[in-house]
Amino acid sequence: xxxxxxxxxxxxxxxxxxxxxxxxxxxxxxxxxxxxxxxxxxxxxxxxxxxxxxxxxxxxxxxxxxxxxxxxxxxxxxxxxxxxxxxxxxxxxxxxxxxxxxxxxxxxxxxxxxxxxxxxxxxxxxxxxxxxxxxxxxxxxxxxxxxxxxxxxxxxxxxxxxxxxxxxxxxxxxxxxxxxxxxxxxxxxxxxxxxxxxxxxxxxxxxxxxxxxxxxxxxxxxxxxxxxxxxxxxxxxxxxxxxxxxxxxxxxxxxxxxxxxxxxxxxxxxxxxxxxxxxxxxxxxxxxxxxxxxxxxxxxxxxxxxxxxxxxxxxxxxxxxxxxxxxxxxxxxxxxxxxxxxxxxxxxxxxxxxxxxxxxxxxxxxxxxxxxxxxxxxxxxxxxxxxxxxx
Amino acid sequence: xxxxxxxxxxxxxxxxxxxxxxxxxxxxxxxxxxxxxxxxxxxxxxxxxxxxxxxxxxxxxxxxxxxxxxxxxxxxxxxxxxxxxxxxxxxxxxxxxxxxxxxxxxxxxxxxxxxxxxxxxxxxxxxxxxxxxxxxxxxxxxxxxxxxxxxxxxxxxxxxxxxxxxxxxxxxxxxxxxxxxxxxxxxxxxxxxxxxxxxxxxxxxxxxxxxxxxxxxxxxxxxxxxxxxxxxxxxxxxxxxxxxxxxxxxxxxxxxxxxxxxxxxxxxxxxxxxxxxxxxxxxxxxxxxxxxxxxxxxxxxxxxxxxxxxxxxxxxxxxxxxxxxxxxxxxxxxxxxxxxxxxxxxxxxxxxxxxxxx
Numbered sequence: 001x002x003x004x005x006x007x008x009x010x011x012x013x014x015x016x017x018x019x020x021x022x023x024x025x026x027x028x029x030x031x032x033x034x035x036x037x038x039x040x041x042x043x044x045x046x047x048x049x050x051x052x053x054x055x056x057x058x059x060x061x062x063x064x065x066x067x068x069x070x071x072x073x074x075x076x077x078x079x080x081x082x083x084x085x086x087x088x089x090x091x092x093x094x095x096x097x098x099x100x101x102x103x104x105x106x107x108x109x110x111x112x113x114x115x116x117x118x119x120x121x122x123x124x125x126x127x128x129x130x131x132x133x134x135x136x137x138x139x140x141x142x143x144x145x146x147x148x149x150x151x152x153x154x155x156x157x158x159x160x161x162x163x164x165x166x167x168x169x170x171x172x173x174x175x176x177x178x179x180x181x182x183x184x185x186x187x188x189x190x191x192x193x194x195x196x197x198x199x200x201x202x203x204x205x206x207x208x209x210x211x212x213x214x215x216x217x218x219x220x221x222x223x224x225x226x227x228x229x230x231x232x233x234x235x236x237x238x239x240x241x242x243x244x245x246x247x248x249x250x251x252x253x254x255x256x257x258x259x260x261x262x263x264x265x266x267x268x269x270x271x272x273x274x275x276x277x278x279x280x281x282x283x284x285x286x287x288x289x290x291x292x293x294x295x296x297x298x299x300x301x302x303x304x305x306x307x308x309x310x311x312x313x314x315x316x317x318x319x320x321x322x323x324x325x326x327x328x329x330x331x332x333x334x335x336x337x338x339x340x341x342x343x344x345x346x347x348x349x350x351x352x353x354x355x356x357x358x359x360x361x362x363x364x365x366x367x368x369x370x371x372x373x374x375x376x377x378x379x380x381x382x383x384x385x386x387x388x389x390x391x
Numbered sequence: 392x393x394x395x396x397x398x399x400x401x402x403x404x405x406x407x408x409x410x411x412x413x414x415x416x417x418x419x420x421x422x423x424x425x426x427x428x429x430x431x432x433x434x435x436x437x438x439x440x441x442x443x444x445x446x447x448x449x450x451x452x453x454x455x456x457x458x459x460x461x462x463x464x465x466x467x468x469x470x471x472x473x474x475x476x477x478x479x480x481x482x483x484x485x486x487x488x489x490x491x492x493x494x495x496x497x498x499x500x501x502x503x504x505x506x507x508x509x510x511x512x513x514x515x516x517x518x519x520x521x522x523x524x525x526x527x528x529x530x531x532x533x534x535x536x537x538x539x540x541x542x543x544x545x546x547x548x549x550x551x552x553x554x555x556x557x558x559x560x561x562x563x564x565x566x567x568x569x570x571x572x573x574x575x576x577x578x579x580x581x582x583x584x585x586x587x588x589x590x591x592x593x594x595x596x597x598x599x600x601x602x603x604x605x606x607x608x609x610x611x612x613x614x615x616x617x618x619x620x621x622x623x624x625x626x627x628x629x630x631x632x633x634x635x636x637x638x639x640x641x642x643x644x645x646x647x648x649x650x651x652x653x654x655x656x657x658x659x660x661x662x663x664x665x666x667x668x669x670x671x672x673x674x675x676x677x678x679x680x681x682x683x684x685x686x687x688x689x690x691x692x693x694x695x696x697x698x699x700x701x702x703x704x705x706x707x708x709x710x711x712x713x714x715x716x717x718x719x720x721x722x723x724x725x726x727x728x729x730x731x732x733x734x735x736x737x738x739x740x741x742x743x744x745x746x747x748x749x
Binding site: 311312315316318319381382385 | 419457459461462502503505506507508
C-alpha cells in the first residue's frame with residue numbers, strides 16, 4: 001500500500017487528542033483511585049478528593065463555584081439534564097414553553113422535540129446570514145410561559161459566537177432560565193459564567209483534550225432542577241450514579257491545562273485559521289468562508305467549495321492523509337444539508353459543498369500550508385469530473 | 392493500482408476486496424447507503440441496512456483498508472426504485488439489479504471513485520471482463536461458476552464502464568469464495584447469500600409497489616383471450632407473465648391450469664389462458680447495449696430472457712434506434728416485458744436490451 005505522506009488532523013470540533021498529562025492522570029486514576037467516592041473509608045475518601053480537585057479546576061476555568069459543578073457523561077447528557085431538569089422544575093409554575101436557536105446541536109434540538117411531543121410549546125430562533133441570533137427575535141417569541149431559553153455559546157459547525165449575555169438579560173426579564181451549550185467554546189476562549197449571565201452551561205471534556213465520557217453542567221446556585229438520572233445521592237443529589245472518576249480526573253487536568261494557556265493558544269489558532277483561509281481563498285476559485293465576518297471561535301473554519309460534493313472532497317482529503325468533516329460528526333452520513341447552514345440561508349448546493357476544518361493543540365503552520373496546497377488540485381479535479389458527469 | 396471495491400457487507404464483495412488487497416493493490420472500500428435506515432424504517436428491505444454497512448466496515452477494518460459509506464439515497468431512488476415501481480405499475484416485471492449495476496455501481500459509484508483517484512471499481516459479481524487484443528474492445532464473459540454467473544445482470548455495461556470494471560471472483564466458484572473468506576478470517580464468511588430484490592421488505596414486492604404507487608394498485612378483471620371475465624384481481628402489479636399461482640380463480644378453471652398471458656395496464660386487465668399461449672418465437676427489446684459492437688447483419692446467438700433461463704439458440708438482429716429482435720429456433724415460454732434480453736456468443740455477452748414485447 002502507498003505510504004501516506006503525512007497525517008493531518010483538522011477535526012478538533014469532533015473530538016481532540018488527549019494531552020499527555022491527561023493520559024497520565026487518567027491512567028493514574030484507573031490504577032490508584034478505584035474507590036467509590038461515596039464510600040466512607042479511606043479508598044472512598046481518596047476518590048472523593050480526586051473528584052473535588054477536578055471540580056475546582058473546572059470551576060476555575062468558568063469563574064464558577066465548585067459547588068455549582070455537576071459532572072455528567074458528556075455534552076449530550078449535560079444538555080439533556082440542563083433543559084429537562086430546569087423545564088420540568090418550572091412546569092408546575094405553568095411554564096411550558098422552550099426557546100432554542102435554529103442552529104443548536106442535536107442534543108438540544110432533539111431534547112426540545114422530545115418535550116414538544118409531550119405537549120411543550122417550542123420556538124426556534126432564526127439566525128442571520130453569518131449565523132448569529134438577533135436578540136430582537138428572542139424578544140418577539142418569549143413570554144410569561146417560557147421556562148428555558150437555550151442558545152449555544154459557539155456553534156460546532158461554523159464557530160460563530162452568540163450574544164449570550166444579551167439574550168440572558170431578555171430571558172431573565174421574562175422570568176425564564178438561560179442555558180448555553182458551551183461545548184465548543186470552553187477551553188477555546190474565555191468562558192465566564194458570571195459575565196455571560198446564564199443559569200445553566202454545558203461542557204464536554206473531549207472537546208478540549210480531555211477524555212470522552214466526562215462532562216459537566218454548571219448550575220447557578222439556587223436554580224431548581226429536577227433530577228434527570230434517578231438513583232443514589234451523588235453530585236449533591238443532582239446526578240445519580242457512581243461517578244466516572246478516571247474520566248472526571250482527566251477532565252480536571254484538561255481544564256487546568258486549558259486555563260493555563262487560553263489566551264496564547266486562542267491567538268495562535270486564530271493566526272493559523274486566518275493563514276489557512278487566506279491561502280484557500282487565494283488559490284481556490286469560488287470558495288466561501290461561512291460564518292465570517294461575525295465573531296467566531298478561533299479554531300473553526302467552515303468553507304463552501306462551489307460545484308464540489310463535500311462528501312467526495314472529504315474522502316479525497318482523507319486518502320491524502322487529511323482528516324476533516326462535513327458539518328457535525330453526529331450528522332455524517334445523512335443526505336440532509338446541514339441545518340446550521342440552511343438556517344443561515346445558504347442555498348442547498350452551497351450547504352452541500354461545505355467542509356469544516358477545525359484546528360487545535362497539535363495543529364501547525366506546516367499542516368495548514370500542506371492542506372492549503374492540496375486543496376486547489378483536489379477541488380479542481382472534482383469540479384472537472386462533476387462537469388463531465390453532468391453532461 | 393488504487394482500486395475502489397463496492398462493499399455490500401456480503402461475502403462476495405468482501406472476498407473481492409480481500410483478494411485485491413492480497414495482490415498488493417491500494418484498496419478503498421466503498422459502501423452505498425441507499426436509504427435512510429437510521430430510524431428503523433421498515434418500509435424498505437434488507438439491502439444495505441445498517442447491519443450490512445457495519446459488516447462492510449468490519450471487513451474493511453480486518454483488511455486494514457479505508458472504508459467510506461457514500462450516501463446515494465437520491466440516485467438509488469431515481470434510478471432503481473422509482474423505475475421498479477413504474478414498471479410494475481405499467482404491467483411490466485422489472486429487473487432492478489441490472490439497473491443498479493449500470494446506473495449506480497458503474498455510474499455514480501464509479502464517478503465518485505475516480506474523483507478519489509481510483510483507477511477501477513471492483514465488485515463481487517461472478518463475471519469476467521476480457522480485453523480482446525485484436526479489436527481493443529472489452530468483452531464480458533460469464534463467471535466460471537455457471538450456477539452463480541451474473542453476466543445477465545451486467546449486460547448494460549458500456550465499453551467505458553467495462554474498461555474500469557474488475558470482477559475478482561470471475562474465475563472462482565462460490566464454495567471457493569466461502570473457503571477463502573473462512574481462511575482469511577473475514578467476519579462475514581458464513582453470512583447467507585442475499586435475496587433477489589434487496590430493497591423490498593419481507594419479499595412482499597406487491598405491498599411495496601402499492602405503498603409507493605397507490606394509484607397503480609387498483610383492482611380489475613381477470614379475462615380470457617376472448618375477453619370473457621373469469622374473476623377479479625387486486626392490481627396488475629401483483630402479476631407477472633407465466634404466473635399460475637395466486638389467480639384466485641378456484642374451480643371455475645379446473646379443466647386445465649391457467650397462466651397469466653398478458654397484462655393490460657390501461658384496462659387494468661389480467662389476461663389468462665392455457666400454457667400454449669405463453670409460447671413466443673420472436674422477442675423485441677429496446678435500450679440496446681452492444682458490448683461487441685452493433686452488428687450490421689443477423690447474428691447466430693443464444694439468448695436469455697430471464698436470469699434463470701437456459702440460453703436458447705436463435706438469430707438476432709439490430710433494428711436500429713436501440714432496438715433488438717431475436718427469433719428463437721424454438722418457441723420460448725413466458726417472455727416478460729421489463730426483463731432483460733441478453734445475447735451470448737458462447738460464453739460472451741454480445742449485448743442486450745429491455746424486453747418490450749413478444
